Amino acid sequence: DSGVTQTPKHLITATGQRVTLRCSPRSGDLSVYWYQQSLDQGLQFLIQYYNGEERAKGNILERFSAQQFPDLHSELNLSSLELGDSALYFCASSPDGQRMTDTQYFGPGTRLTVL
Amino acid sequence: DAKTTQPNSMESNEEEPVHLPCNHSTISGTDYIHWYRQLPSQGPEYVIHGLTSNVNNRMASLAIAEDRKSSTLILHRATLRDAAVYYCILRHHSGGGADGLTFGKGTHLIIQP
Numbered sequence: 001d002s003g004v005t006q007t008p009k010h011l012i013t014a015t016g017q018r019v020t021l022r023c024s025p026r027s028g029d030l031s032v033y034w035y036q037q038s039l040d041q042g043l044q045f046l047i048q049y050y051n052g053e054e055r056a057k058g059n060i061l062e063r064f065s066a067q068q069f070p071d072l073h074s075e076l077n078l079s080s081l082e083l084g085d086s087a088l089y090f091c092a093s094s095p096d097g098q099r100m101t102d103t104q105y106f107g108p109g110t111r112l113t114v115l
Numbered sequence: 116d117a118k119t120t121q122p123n124s125m126e127s128n129e130e131e132p133v134h135l136p137c138n139h140s141t142i143s144g145t146d147y148i149h150w151y152r153q154l155p156s157q158g159p160e161y162v163i164h165g166l167t168s169n170v171n172n173r174m175a176s177l178a179i180a181e182d183r184k185s186s187t188l189i190l191h192r193a194t195l196r197d198a199a200v201y202y203c204i205l206r207h208h209s210g211g212g213a214d215g216l217t218f219g220k221g222t223h224l225i226i227q228p
Binding site: 002004033035042043044045046047048056058090092100101103104105106107108109 | 146161220
């Protein structure tokens with residue numbers, strides 16, 4: 001158990017809809033990362049937050065957005081969903097996200113299925 | 116960005132050592148070498164990292180070539196639980212700090228009983 005929790009475990013929705021994925025980082029970790037894992041693209045970094053502020057952006061679509069709240073939990077919002085958005089979404093946390101030696105701890109993931 | 120090259124898959128027997136290679140010929144002097152693994156139906160988990168010297172921890176050892184253009188993750192005594200996809204990742208410092216991890220395809224390690 002990494003200490004990172006994600007809800008829900010599974011989500012099934014229809015094209016065009018909007019969903020919110022939630023992540024609670026390990027106690028004390030200030031940085032949260034979101035990743036998408038699909039069969040064709042593999043594991044891709046989407047976005048990072050550090051202590052409530054956006055720190056780095058990866059391959060995140062404009063239809064996707066995220067935020068980190070004062071209690072450090074984070075939400076990933078996916079809107080205007082398409083079939084291709086079906087994937088596993090992982091959240092990870094790390095103590096500060098600054099150092100090259102920082103370890104990321106991954107949650108169990110949310111499996112999103114868009115029908 | 117510096118890239119890594121790993122074999123698609125490797126097979127080993129239970130209770131034998133496993134050497135997982137990674138080539139990173141364009142590594143820069145400040146890049147750290149990290150290894151993560153992903154067990155079936157789980158999120159990735161950290162294994163080990165290093166810069167120049169060989170490193171050991173309770174999970175594995177990391178041997179880094181003198182020119183740093185390659186590294187080898189060593190599992191000293193593989194168990195069935197070590198069957199996973201192993202990712203070799205270079206971490207470099209961007210303007211804002213340590214960015215997200217860039218995962219390649221990794222090596223699918225199969226352990227035979």
